[in-house]
Amino acid sequence: xxxxxxxxxxxxxxxxxxxxxxxxxxxxxxxxxxxxxxxxxxxxxxxxxxxxxxxxxxxxxxxxxxxxxxxxxxxxxxxxxxxxxxxxxxxxxxxxxxxxxxxxxxxxxxxxxxxxxxxxxxxxxxxxxxxxxxxxxxxxxxxxxxxxxxxxxxxxxxxxxxxxxxxxxxxxxxxxxxxxxxxxxxxxxxxxxxxxxxxxxxxxxxxxxxxxxxxxxxxxxxxxxxxxxxxxxxxxxxxxxxxxxxxxxxxxxxxxxxxxxxxxxxxxxxxxxxxxxxxxxxxxxxxxxxxxxxxxxxxxxxxxxxxxxxxxxxxxxxxxxxxxxxxxxxxxxxxxxxxxxxxxxxxxxxxxxxxxxxxxxxxxxxxxxxxxxxxxxxxxxxxxxxxxxxxxxxxxxxxxxxxxxxxxxxxxxxxxxxxxxxxx
RNA sequence: GGAGGGGUGGCGGAGUCUGGUUGAUCGCACCGGUCUUGAAAACCGGCAGGCCGCAAGGUCUCGCGGGUUCGAAUCCCGCCCCCUCCGCCA
Numbered sequence: 001x002x003x004x005x006x007x008x009x010x011x012x013x014x015x016x017x018x019x020x021x022x023x024x025x026x027x028x029x030x031x032x033x034x035x036x037x038x039x040x041x042x043x044x045x046x047x048x049x050x051x052x053x054x055x056x057x058x059x060x061x062x063x064x065x066x067x068x069x070x071x072x073x074x075x076x077x078x079x080x081x082x083x084x085x086x087x088x089x090x091x092x093x094x095x096x097x098x099x100x101x102x103x104x105x106x107x108x109x110x111x112x113x114x115x116x117x118x119x120x121x122x123x124x125x126x127x128x129x130x131x132x133x134x135x136x137x138x139x140x141x142x143x144x145x146x147x148x149x150x151x152x153x154x155x156x157x158x159x160x161x162x163x164x165x166x167x168x169x170x171x172x173x174x175x176x177x178x179x180x181x182x183x184x185x186x187x188x189x190x191x192x193x194x195x196x197x198x199x200x201x202x203x204x205x206x207x208x209x210x211x212x213x214x215x216x217x218x219x220x221x222x223x224x225x226x227x228x229x230x231x232x233x234x235x236x237x238x239x240x241x242x243x244x245x246x247x248x249x250x251x252x253x254x255x256x257x258x259x260x261x262x263x264x265x266x267x268x269x270x271x272x273x274x275x276x277x278x279x280x281x282x283x284x285x286x287x288x289x290x291x292x293x294x295x296x297x298x299x300x301x302x303x304x305x306x307x308x309x310x311x312x313x314x315x316x317x318x319x320x321x322x323x324x325x326x327x328x329x330x331x332x333x334x335x336x337x338x339x340x341x342x343x344x345x346x347x348x349x350x351x352x353x354x355x356x357x358x359x360x361x362x363x364x365x366x367x368x369x370x371x372x373x374x375x376x377x378x379x380x381x382x383x384x385x386x387x388x389x390x391x392x393x394x395x396x397x398x399x400x401x402x403x404x405x406x407x408x409x410x411x412x413x414x415x416x417x418x419x420x421x422x423x424x
Numbered sequence: 425g426g427a428g429g430g431g432u433g434g435c436g437g438a439g440u441c442u443g444g445u446u447g448a449u450c451g452c453a454c455c456g457g458u459c460u461u462g463a464a465a466a467c468c469g470g471c472a473g474g475c476c477g478c479a480a481g482g483u484c485u486c487g488c489g490g491g492u493u494c495g496a497a498u499c500c501c502g503c504c505c506c507c508u509c510c511g512c513c514a
Binding site: 039040043044046047048050051053054056057058059060061062064065070071073074075076077078080081243245364366374 | 434444445472473474475476477482483484493494495
């Protein structure tokens with residue numbers, strides 16, 4: 001959520017920034033400014049009346065104490081009370097409308113995020129050379145089928161399309177990746193957390209997924225809960241309504257959870273294998289940091305993601321995502337895309353976003369200390385390992401002609417000593 | 425699921441029965457100062473947030489939302505959460 005004061009004081013700056021996202025913000029901003037104006041108007045009026053009532057109520061108390069008659073004052077205040085009630089109702093209406101509008105405005109992109117849509121994203125750099133195969137490389141599903149490692153048919157029978165069973169050595173590979181990721185992040189000061197995957201609407205709104213991405217989320221009607229699409233949600237909500245001690249910043253977590261996405265609107269896209277499924281596991285990093293430190297923290301997160309892909313020996317490229325392709329809460333985003341031999345292109349495996357104070361304002365996560373305060377923090381999130389997609393990249397990049405997978409050395413300490421298809 | 429108890433400032437804990445200058449007594453923690461070679465102790469001062477406002481100031485918040493009342497932390501209703509006991513259970 002944006003600061004209404006910013007919109008009030010610098011509407012042109014907001015308008016310009018939203019244009020870089022390709023948003024047609026004109027009518028929404030005008031409406032916001034109008035609602036803000038009438039809100040303050042009614043607020044002053046109702047507060048004046050309250051002030052009067054408070055003062056006279058005190059006089060009534062004094063009069064009663066002195067055994068004097070105060071019935072005329074009581075009658076007058078009864079009238080004032082009615083007026084307050086009516087003004088209050090109007091104020092609430094205005095505030096609800098203002099809130100509703102404000103919730104729909106996405107974060108302002110950082111100047112360093114390229115303007116425009118998906119095609120305007122900028123490739124920053126590459127790492128590693130795509131491997132030259134002496135045979136025709138298979139895609140991850142073909143490799144999996146040789147050893148019965150991924151079962152899409154039975155997944156579909158049990159749960160529908162885009163659900164899979166992961167079997168055999170891939171299960172060990174999954175936990176090796178998770179363990180590898182958790183240990184690395186813990187060594188860098190991220191506190192491991194296993195988070196609730198069912199959250200209240202509050203957490204979804206607070207992180208900016210609602211109302212924008214309502215249709216992407218599995219909703220449990222009976223309990224009013226939502227299945228999270230990323231542990232970013234419960235991690236961000238972890239310090240909701242709290243004022244942190246400035247000396248503890250940055251506060252960093254690494255979360256592990258299953259993620260659930262409806263993938264509405266993705267029909268026909270990436271239908272093969274486990275690249276895009278309704279349920280997957282992910283290790284995610286999250287940081288609450290001082291506002292002036294967030295660009296630095298963002299680069300730090302990207303460097304961790306790069307370090308991991310490098311240790312896994314997966315060729316990738318880093319992309320600075322264009323403003324129009326950012327999620328609503330993000331001001332800037334980097335994606336890392338790993339090379340997939342079967343598709344002969346780079347595909348997203350990690351993503352990290354600087355959400356500046358957008359989530360913190362909604363969630364009321366603040367800090368105070370020498371700089372004073374309380375002031376809003378900045379929040380950042382990043383993929384450490386999206387397990388499914390990383391497994392795909394490892395399978396495809398490390399496949400051998402006879403259908404084995406020669407897992408990267410970095411993972412071997414976390415794998416069983418003997419496996420049938422992992423080449424160890 | 426059944427029965428009870430409870431949610432007050434960073435923490436502890438008053439106030440709720442008997443509504444009235446109580447956004448809230450007190451203690452601890454914390455910050456600043458005096459004293460001290462330094463520290464501790466003692467003493468003095470400060471110390472929850474939101475909103476409106478240039479400011480002065482006003483207003484709201486005692487889990488959340490409604491109601492009663494001239495006036496609600498205090499009374500009434502609904503919801504959320506926590507704790508104890510019983511039942512069930514990975």
